[in-house]
Amino acid sequence: MTIRLDQLRRCTVAVDLGAARTRVHLKQAGLVVDEPSVVAVNTYSGALMAVGSVAERMTGRTPAHIRVIRPVTGGMVVDIDMAQRMLRAMVGGKLRRAWRRRPMLRAAVCVPYDADPLARRAAVETLAGVGARRVELVDAPTSAGIGGGLPVQRAEATMILVCGATTTQVAVLSLGAIVSATTVPLGGETISNALVQHLRNEHELILPSQAVRPLHIALASAAGSSTTGAEVHGRDVVTGLARTVVVDPAEVRSAIQAPLTGLLDAVRTVLHRCPPDLVADLVDSGMTLTGGAALLPGLDTSMRQHTGMSVHIAEEPAVCAVKGLAAMLDGAVRPLSLTGRR
Ligand SMILES: Nc1ncnc2c1ncn2[C@@H]1O[C@H](COP(=O)(O)OP(=O)(O)OP(=O)(O)O)[C@@H](O)[C@H]1O
Numbered sequence: 543m544t545i546r547l548d549q550l551r552r553c554t555v556a557v558d559l560g561a562a563r564t565r566v567h568l569k570q571a572g573l574v575v576d577e578p579s580v581v582a583v584n585t586y587s588g589a590l591m592a593v594g595s596v597a598e599r600m601t602g603r604t605p606a607h608i609r610v611i612r613p614v615t616g617g618m619v620v621d622i623d624m625a626q627r628m629l630r631a632m633v634g635g636k637l638r639r640a641w642r643r644r645p646m647l648r649a650a651v652c653v654p655y656d657a658d659p660l661a662r663r664a665a666v667e668t669l670a671g672v673g674a675r676r677v678e679l680v681d682a683p684t685s686a687g688i689g690g691g692l693p694v695q696r697a698e699a700t701m702i703l704v705c706g707a708t709t710t711q712v713a714v715l716s717l718g719a720i721v722s723a724t725t726v727p728l729g730g731e732t733i734s735n736a737l738v739q740h741l742r743n744e745h746e747l748i749l750p751s752q753a754v755r756p757l758h759i760a761l762a763s764a765a766g767s768s769t770t771g772a773e774v775h776g777r778d779v780v781t782g783l784a785r786t787v788v789v790d791p792a793e794v795r796s797a798i799q800a801p802l803t804g805l806l807d808a809v810r811t812v813l814h815r816c817p818p819d820l821v822a823d824l825v826d827s828g829m830t831l832t833g834g835a836a837l838l839p840g841l842d843t844s845m846r847q848h849t850g851m852s853v854h855i856a857e858e859p860a861v862c863a864v865k866g867l868a869a870m871l872d873g874a875v876r877p878l879s880l881t882g883r884r
């Protein structure tokens with residue numbers, strides 16, 4: 543995917559439509575939306591009942607006539623109509639004001655680096671539905687790299703992991719473009735699902751997916767030497783009554799071993815496909831984790847242990863992609879031809 547910096551500078555809106563969260567940056571106004579990508583609709587009337595965090599709180603608590611929908615998954619808009627309604631409701635008056643000032647509204651949106659034509663089309667149509675007359679697509683590893691302050695434009699390797707909710711992209715960039723990359727259908731949500739499944743199988747406890755936070759915290763103790771167990775509340779599979787279970791940190795770590803191994807395999811695949819000169823660069827620079835799931839306690843330690851590379855977590859990893867887009871909109875990223883000039 544070629545980034546057209548001249549076209550990006552003419553955009554006013556930067557959008558990161560994620561499976562877990564939607565982020566919108568408006569030129570001059572900053573980050574105006576950072577909300578869960580969730581919509582609640584009335585199935586009788588088709589009316590929109592809530593979006594964002596209000597809709598997310600309704601998950602698992604709705605009567606039959608209310609449906610909670612996640613219009614984005616696997617890095618792709620799967621329900622264009624709902625995604626448009628969600629964006630329109632989230633951005634509301636903020637975008638309408640920008641629209642009035644600028645009748646030729648242009649938007650930039652980040653998509654997975656290997657997004658197929660259908661996924662690209664879906665992203666473009668979603669933005670067109672909220673008033674964009676032109677939509678520029680940027681691959682997520684590049685925008686996250688720029689947003690994380692990495693030297694992606696230099697003639698040296700930069701390894702980046704974009705750890706989202708449903709997908710993780712692993713990429714090595716050099717001279718502002720991807721040299722070697724892969725995508726795996728694993729992310730924060732996959733890890734949470736693995737924990738929920740483990741509790742169900744081993745402790746006969748049904749855990750609401752939002753209740754995995756204590757287990758995430760236990761992962762931090764598993765990475766260190768502490769042995770404090772995590773207390774979780776759920777419903778007994780057999781009796782249906784509320785029950786509390788204390789889970790050992792080591793057990794939590796083994797429960798997420800499968801998704802972690804998948805991530806490590808992805809890193810190895812990318813390194814294997816990478817030219818040796820770039821792999822040599824990575825000995826010094828290591829890899830940088832971005833995306834919300836980079837905040838998973840112990841993920842960096844685990845990556846460090848298994849790859850032997852240095853692992854850094856970007857500052858504010860969850861917003862790196864939209865911050866990178868915003869930097870391109872603001873003209874903070876110089877064209878490659880000018881980068882090497884003294
Ligand atoms: N502090 C944290 N600890 C553990 N996991 C976290 C933390 N903060 C966010 N996450 C996880 O990060 C994920 C959201 O990350 P992000 O916002 O980058 O996803 P997304 O961009 O919406 O998804 P995708 O890129 O897959 O479409 C969620 O699965 C969430 O559980």
Ligand SMILES: [Mg+2]
Pocket residue numbers: 558559560561706707833863
């Ligand atoms: Mg994302």
